[in-house]
Structures are given as structure tokens and as C-alpha cells.
Amino acid sequence: MLMDKDYFQIKQEQAKGYFQALQAQIQQEDFASNLIETLHNYQQTKKRNWINIDNWKHQPGKTFISQLTKTGQLDSYLERSISYIYFRDLGRDITSEAMQKRIAVVTEGVKNYLNSKEQQVPFHVTELYQMAEKESLEEVFFWVSDKLKHVSAILPDGLDKNEAKRKIMKIIAGIVMHEFEELDDELSKETRRKLLDQAVCTGYYYGLTYPLIDDVLDADMLTAAEKKSFAYFIRQTLLTGEVLPVKADDWQNKHWDFISTVHEELSEAFHYLKSCQPEENRQIFLENAYLFFEAQELDRQKRLDNNNYTNEELYTSVILKSASSRLIIRSFKPFSEVENIETNMFYYGIYNQLADDLTDLEEDLANNNVTPYTYFVTYSKQDTGLINPFAMYWSVIYYFIHTLYPGKTEIRDIILDRAINGLKRLKARLGKECYQAFKEQFSFDADFDKALEKIVNRSHNVAFFDKWIRDQFLDTLKQNKQLKIQFVSKMKDIKEQLEEHLTFESKGNALKEAANYSLSGNAKRLRPIMTWIMAKEGLQLPDNLILPLAKSVEFMHTASLIFDDLPSQDNASARRGKQTLHEKYNHATAELTGLWLTQRAVEEQAVIKHQDPNRLLELIAYSTRTTQKMCQGQFFDLHAKGSSLALSELRQLSVYKTSLGFEAALMMPLIIAGESDERKQAVKELAYHAGIAFQIKDDLLDITGDAKLLGKHPGQDQRNNSSTFVSILGKEEAQKEMWKHYLEARKELAKLPDIPFFYQLLDYLILRDH
Incomplete structure (x- = not known):
């Protein structure tokens, strides 16, 4: 299917015609006075129950939505926001009866969702x-x-x-x-x-x-x-x-x-996009994709040091790329309601582009990007014929209000709400001094400036839900990034502190040397770190109790790995980024080292000095029972090799192999602290689900992981003919199972002391790549 190049010329002519109409408006003597009158009418007909959000905007997002609910403004706020999305993104005539009903339904749905999330959007x-x-x-x-x-x-x-x-x-x-x-x-x-x-x-x-x-x-x-070769490849693919x-x-x-x-x-991507469309839409897709690419190329070729661009050249490409990016989406599926959709998508795109370019002005100047704003700032003094882009921005607004939708106050109000909200946000971001400089730089009529600034200062009910969502999303990204940095840093710090105490003074003692070898390497130390955090941050236990508990947990875990790797069991050749213990030494040394470490773990608990000896006895009894269960789990695992396990059996095996270690890491501090049975039960449930989720992730990494990151060779489960969640369920169903247990683990975690680290840890368990 060959694409007709004439389509680009047709759309280019349409864009030129639109530009000329916008330019003609600006050149009219009464342009500014008509805008002032439009602003005046807008201000007169707006509702008077305005919301002063200035006192709320710097507070947490929950406060803002809660205040809207409390003051009875949430419905109108959401209705305006959703109406604008339908108008801007879906190209719909929001004044029609059908769209009014649809907007009302969606508004109610969003409100119910917010109420169910306690006025937050997670x-x-x-x-x-x-x-x-x-x-x-x-x-x-x-x-x-x-x-x-x-x-x-x-x-x-x-x-x-x-x-x-x-x-x-x-x-x-x-x-x-x-x-x-x-x-x-x-x-x-x-x-x-x-x-x-x-x-x-x-x-x-x-x-x-x-x-x-x-x-x-x-x-x-x-x-x-x-770049030329790459552009040629894209262009020819779209043409042919x-x-x-x-x-x-x-x-x-x-x-x-x-x-x-x-x-x-x-x-x-190209084959999918082309194949999934109805046959009658494929030509439209190719045409709009080619239009978008060529419009982008026109802008990409512009240089800020070239002072010869005309107004038409500056704005036509902006109209084309902003319109075609939306028209591509339209070509993916025929819409049941076609009235004015394509017109809105073609003509309204430049409004969003000019608003975005205004926001990005400083960044674009720093990168020497050519936009109507950067070009005007650079050359307006030497070329007085350049169109002021802020005037063009208002010309687009005027065109929609008075040419495309004359007499429709709903559309007028929503467009002006959006424009004024954008200026209020810009003012808040730039600060008073920079905003004043901006006004002076892009002023095109003093009277209009005064009228506009008056409305910007007085209008308070022009906030939009999508902007709030965006702000909250960006804030969340920043917070999550900071939390991840803190999580990694805390893991690293605690690991370093722990490892200072995990090495034994060997002095020629071969068994202790073997233990030191197993304890070293690229170990994550998840379990002792969990113990450390729960004991220190969740239960505020004294330092003299924390270290023995953490060491005990790590010795138990390392011993289990030594046994797990033996030729008589999993026959692993690599662990923690190096040879397994039996490969480095011999089988007998590995067996004895594992046994020695289990006993050393009990010793760490026995030497703890506590005012309530019954807690120490409970601790030792619990840890020895847990070790017995882990041995039972490994026995079960060995006899399961080569046989097909039921899902319930595999879950139980995961509990033995993984959940019990997580449970012990958290339960031991709870026992020493004398915590309630309810919290102990929550730890059991949390460990149950987290352990299964962790094991499923291990099974998934065994088929997709990187050997360097894993510290062992992928595919080991298949080589050992081991039943895994992937072999039983398949990859996709195994992922669903992992997420089910992960979500249950988060529920149980909410019943324990509020420690952000553990939420980060749960995320790590399923999002890790090693």
C-alpha cells in the first residue's frame, strides 16, 4: 500500500490556512478589546462560589480533595475537569445532551473512586x-x-x-x-x-x-x-x-x-499497529503517521541561529505536529461519534503545544530548541514583524470561542478556566519577579494585560483534576525515588554493620574458615536486615539484643544454603557469585560447616541476657522448631524432584524453603519484645505470602535472569527437573500467583508497626532482577 505524498501537502495547506486565520485575528484593531470583552463576559457569568485553593495547594493531596468534598465543590471541580478531557483529548462536543449525560456518569464514577481511596489517588x-x-x-x-x-x-x-x-x-x-x-x-x-x-x-x-x-x-x-539514514528509513517505511x-x-x-x-x-511496532487496524483505516494511519513524522522533521531541522524563518514556517509545523499526533490516535479506531472530532483534534492541538512551549521556555532556550517562544525572545527586537507567541496563544483561544463554538458559554468557560489556571501555575512556579519579566516580555496590549492579570489574581475556581493528578504523580515519583535511595542506602549500611560481626576468628581452624567462606560473597542479607529493622525501628529493642538475633538468623540461613547446594540435594556449583562450599572444599566439610552454623545460631540466642528468661526459652524453642521445619521442607523438596507437584504442595514447599526464614527473621524480635499473639499471627501470614511471592520470583528469574546479577546460573531448576511455579502454572499464571500473594502480604504488613522499609522490601521481592 503506497501512501499518497499529496496528503502532506493537503494538510500543510490546511495548517497554513489556519495560521493565516489566526494571524488575521491578531492583526485586527479590535483583537485585544474583543479579548477583554470575552474575559469580562466570562467573569460575569461564572458562578460566585469560588474555591480559594491557595491555602491548600502546598498541603498533602488528601487535604485538597477532602476540602473540596467538605465545601461541596468536588462535583463541579470533577465535572469541569472531565469535560475538558473529553473536549481536549477526545475531541467531543461537550455541550451535547449525550455528552452531558456521559460526563455526569464518569464524574460520579471518579468521585466514588476517590471516596473509596479516602480522597487520595495512589x-x-x-x-x-x-x-x-x-x-x-x-x-x-x-x-x-x-x-x-x-x-x-x-x-x-x-x-x-x-x-x-x-x-x-x-x-x-x-x-x-x-x-x-x-x-x-x-x-x-x-x-x-x-x-x-x-x-x-x-x-x-x-x-x-x-x-x-x-x-x-x-x-x-x-x-x-x-540521522539522515535513520530518517530515510522511517520516511520510506511510512510511504511504502x-x-x-x-x-x-x-x-x-x-x-x-x-x-x-x-x-x-x-x-x-509498525507491523502490529498496521495489522490491528480495520482495513479501511490503514491508509489513514500511514498518512497521519507520515504527517506527524514530517512535521517533527520540519521542526527538528530548524536552528536557533538562523534568523530567516518566517511566521508561517514557525507556526505551520507546530500546527501540523500537534494535530497529527492526535489524528494518529483517531486512526487506530473508528469512533461512533464523528461530529467535530477531527476538527477539534486538528485545530486545538496548537493550544496545548503553545502552552507546553511556554512552560518549557527556559529549558528550550538552554538547549537552543526552536519554538515560537524561543525564536521570539531571540529575534523580536531585530525583526518587529515576528508574531508574539502569547498573542497567537490567545488567538487560538479566541478562534475556538468565537469561530468554532460561537455562543457556547460552556466551552468558552472551560477553555478560559484552563488558560487562567495555566497562568496561575506558571506564576507560582516562576515566582513574582520572573513572572513579571515574562509578562513584560510577551505583552501585546497593556489594557489586555491588566484585564488578564486581574482575572488571574481573582479567579480561584480554575483548578483541574488532571493537573492535580499530574502534580501528585510527580510528587509520588520524587518520593518513591527518595524512598528507594533510602532503602538501598539502609540495606547497604545495615549489611556493612552486620558483616563486621559475621566473620569468625579462624586461627587455622578449617571449619571456621569454611564458615567464613560461606558467609562471605555477594549475599543480600535480607533476613538479618529484616530482623535488624523490626527490632530497632519497629520494637525499639536495645542494641545488645539486636545483633545476636540478626547473626542467629543469618547463620541459620547460610547453613540452609550450604545443605541445599550439596550434590546429594540441588547439586549447585555457584552461590553468592562464587563456587559453592562443597566445590571449594569437599562434601564432608560442607556438611559439617552447615551443622556447625546451625548450632552457632542457637548459641547466639542462648547468650542473650534478658530479664525474662521465659522469652529466651520461647525464642530458642521457636528457632529450633523452625530449623526442623526447614529440614522437613528440604526433605520434601528432594523427594519431589522428578515428580509433578500439585499447586498446594508447591506452596507448602515454598513455605518450608522461604517463608519460614522470613517468619523467623521477624518473629524472633517479636518474641523477645513480648508482642501480642495478634501481631505474631500477622507475621506468620505476612511471611507465608511474602515467601511464596519471593519463591515465585526466583522461579521466574531462573528462566529470565542474568547469571552475573543472580550469582548463579539460570536454568538450574529445569536441569534438576524441579517442579516450580513456572513449570506447573506457566509464566503468566505464575506471575498472577506471585501478585496475589504479594498483595496479601501488603495487607498483613499493615497490621504491624508502620515501617516504610518493609513496604519497600516487599516491592523489592517481586520487582528485583536478581
Whole structure:
């Protein structure tokens, strides 16, 4: 299928016509006075029960939504926000009776959701999974997660990997939102699932073009010749409808591996996007994709040191790229309601682009990017004919209010609410002094400036839910990043403190030397760190009790690994990044070292000095019973090799092998502290579910993990013919099982002392790569 190049020229002419209409408005003598009148009418007809959010905006997100609820403003706030999303992102006429009913339903749904979450919007990965689970989309959730990890892995360090993932997730959300609006309530659950699954995949593959095309061509990693070859590959693929090959001769050796991987990923994306569309839409898809790429290329080729660009050249490409990015989404699926959708998508895009460019002005100037704002700042003094981009921004607003939707006050109010909210946010971000400089720099009429600033200062009910969500999301990302840094730092610090006390003075004692060998290496020390944190932060136990407990837990765990690795058992050759003990020494030394460490673990407990000896007796009895159970579990494991286990048996085996170690790590401090039976039961349940989730993750890593990161060779379970969650359930069902136990573990954790570290630890158990 060949794409007609004329489509680009047709759309370019349409963009030029739109630009000329906007320019003509600015050049009218009454443009500013008409805007002032529009602002005046807007102010007069707005409701008077305005919300002064200035006192709430710096407080936690819960306060803001709670205050809206308390003051009876939540409904109007959500209705305005959702109406704007329908107008901006879905191109709908929000004044129609059908859309008013739909907006009301969605508003009520969002309000109920917020109330169920206690006026908060959690952004934890568990929330996304539970949303996917509700629609039976767990498999595509796992698929996207793996894909995002892969994209992050292949992107070079010069590109922003987190921003790449954010863009992809944003596109996925947009496509899924479009799909939800077209779902028929009468659809079967399976048909609904397939459509949403396809929407997620479509969103991912479309979103992939941002990091793998735009970011690659925008970055400096490729040479000019390589960029030209890459652009040619994209252009010809879109023109012909067939993926062109790339040749190694066109690339430097250091770039070839990356480009060949990118080619593979983009080929997969292109074939999927083309194949999943209705036949009648494929031509539209190719045309809009080509339009988007060429518009991006037009902007990409501009240089800030070139002072010869015309107004038309500056704005036409902005209109084209902002419109075509939305039209591509439209081409993925025919919409049931077609009135004005394409018109809105074509004409409204530049409003968002100019708003974004204004926000990014400082960054764009620093990077020498050409936007209407950066070009105006650079050359307006020497070229008085340049259009003020802030005037163009208001011309777009005026065009929608008075040309496309004349007399529709709902649309007027929502557009002006959004514009004024944007200026209020800009003012807050820049600060009074910089904002004043901005106003002076982009002023195009003094009277309009005064009228606008008056409304910006007086308007308080112009906040939008999507902006609040974005702020909360960004805050959450920052908090999560900080928490992860603190988690890793705490793990490292405690591990270092522990390891100072784990080495024995051997003095020629071969058994102690063997124990030191097993205790060293690339060990995670999860269990003793858990003991340390629970004892110190959760129960405030004195230091003289904490270290013996942590050492005891590590000695028990290391002993279990020594036995587990023996040729008579799992016959492992590597552990903790080095040879297993029996490979380094011999079988007898390994057996004796394991036995010695189990006894040393009991000794660490016995020497603890405590005012209540009964707690010490309970502790020793508990730890020895736990060791017996772990031995029983290993015995069960050995006899299970080569046989097919039921899922219940595999869960029980995981409890023996993993959960008991987690349980002991947390239970031993609880016993010493004399904690309640309720908390002890919560620890048992937490360890049960966390241990199974951990074991499933180990099974998954055994088929997908990296030997360097794991410290052992993947595929060992298969070589030993061991039953695993993956061998019994398959990869996808094993992942579902892992998430089920992970979520149950989080519930139990809430019953214990509130220690953020343990939530981070649970996340680590299922998100780790080793």
C-alpha cells in the first residue's frame, strides 16, 4: 500500500490556512478589546462560589480533595475537569445532551473512586495491577512491564529512560481512554478484554516511537549522516507501508548494535499497529503517521541561529505536529461519534503545544530548541514583524470561542478556566519577579494585560483534576525515588554493620574458615536486615539484643544454603557469585560447616541476657522448631524432584524453603519484645505470602535472569527437573500467583508497626532482577 505524498501537502495547506486565520485575528484593531470583552463576559457569568485553593495547594493531596468534598465543590471541580478531557483529548462536543449525560456518569464514577481511596489517588504499581486485574488484563500488564524494562535496557545513557517510560505510559493511558469511550455495555467480558488488551498494546507501540524515533533523532548520539539514514528509513517505511531493512555499512560500529535493536523494535511496532487496524483505516494511519513524522522533521531541522524563518514556517509545523499526533490516535479506531472530532483534534492541538512551549521556555532556550517562544525572545527586537507567541496563544483561544463554538458559554468557560489556571501555575512556579519579566516580555496590549492579570489574581475556581493528578504523580515519583535511595542506602549500611560481626576468628581452624567462606560473597542479607529493622525501628529493642538475633538468623540461613547446594540435594556449583562450599572444599566439610552454623545460631540466642528468661526459652524453642521445619521442607523438596507437584504442595514447599526464614527473621524480635499473639499471627501470614511471592520470583528469574546479577546460573531448576511455579502454572499464571500473594502480604504488613522499609522490601521481592 503506497501512501499518497499529496496528503502532506493537503494538510500543510490546511495548517497554513489556519495560521493565516489566526494571524488575521491578531492583526485586527479590535483583537485585544474583543479579548477583554470575552474575559469580562466570562467573569460575569461564572458562578460566585469560588474555591480559594491557595491555602491548600502546598498541603498533602488528601487535604485538597477532602476540602473540596467538605465545601461541596468536588462535583463541579470533577465535572469541569472531565469535560475538558473529553473536549481536549477526545475531541467531543461537550455541550451535547449525550455528552452531558456521559460526563455526569464518569464524574460520579471518579468521585466514588476517590471516596473509596479516602480522597487520595495512589500511584503505586499495585494500583495499576489491580486495575488490570479487574478487567482480566494481567497478562498485558506483565507484557508491558517487561517491554518497559527492555526499552530502558536498550536506551543509551544519554537518553532519559524515565522520561521515555513516562511518555509511553501516557500514550497507553490516552489510547485506553479512547477505547473505554467506545466500549458497548452489551459486549461479552472476553470481547471487552480483547479490545482493551489491544488498546494497551497499541498505546505501547505508538508510545515507543517517542523514545526510539524522536528522542534518538533529537539527541547527539548519532552522526549527521546516521540521522539522515535513520530518517530515510522511517520516511520510506511510512510511504511504502513496508519496513525497510537497515545496513550495517551505514552506521559506526559503536552504534550498530543499538540501531539494529531499535530497527527490530520499530518493525515489531509498525507491523502490529498496521495489522490491528480495520482495513479501511490503514491508509489513514500511514498518512497521519507520515504527517506527524514530517512535521517533527520540519521542526527538528530548524536552528536557533538562523534568523530567516518566517511566521508561517514557525507556526505551520507546530500546527501540523500537534494535530497529527492526535489524528494518529483517531486512526487506530473508528469512533461512533464523528461530529467535530477531527476538527477539534486538528485545530486545538496548537493550544496545548503553545502552552507546553511556554512552560518549557527556559529549558528550550538552554538547549537552543526552536519554538515560537524561543525564536521570539531571540529575534523580536531585530525583526518587529515576528508574531508574539502569547498573542497567537490567545488567538487560538479566541478562534475556538468565537469561530468554532460561537455562543457556547460552556466551552468558552472551560477553555478560559484552563488558560487562567495555566497562568496561575506558571506564576507560582516562576515566582513574582520572573513572572513579571515574562509578562513584560510577551505583552501585546497593556489594557489586555491588566484585564488578564486581574482575572488571574481573582479567579480561584480554575483548578483541574488532571493537573492535580499530574502534580501528585510527580510528587509520588520524587518520593518513591527518595524512598528507594533510602532503602538501598539502609540495606547497604545495615549489611556493612552486620558483616563486621559475621566473620569468625579462624586461627587455622578449617571449619571456621569454611564458615567464613560461606558467609562471605555477594549475599543480600535480607533476613538479618529484616530482623535488624523490626527490632530497632519497629520494637525499639536495645542494641545488645539486636545483633545476636540478626547473626542467629543469618547463620541459620547460610547453613540452609550450604545443605541445599550439596550434590546429594540441588547439586549447585555457584552461590553468592562464587563456587559453592562443597566445590571449594569437599562434601564432608560442607556438611559439617552447615551443622556447625546451625548450632552457632542457637548459641547466639542462648547468650542473650534478658530479664525474662521465659522469652529466651520461647525464642530458642521457636528457632529450633523452625530449623526442623526447614529440614522437613528440604526433605520434601528432594523427594519431589522428578515428580509433578500439585499447586498446594508447591506452596507448602515454598513455605518450608522461604517463608519460614522470613517468619523467623521477624518473629524472633517479636518474641523477645513480648508482642501480642495478634501481631505474631500477622507475621506468620505476612511471611507465608511474602515467601511464596519471593519463591515465585526466583522461579521466574531462573528462566529470565542474568547469571552475573543472580550469582548463579539460570536454568538450574529445569536441569534438576524441579517442579516450580513456572513449570506447573506457566509464566503468566505464575506471575498472577506471585501478585496475589504479594498483595496479601501488603495487607498483613499493615497490621504491624508502620515501617516504610518493609513496604519497600516487599516491592523489592517481586520487582528485583536478581
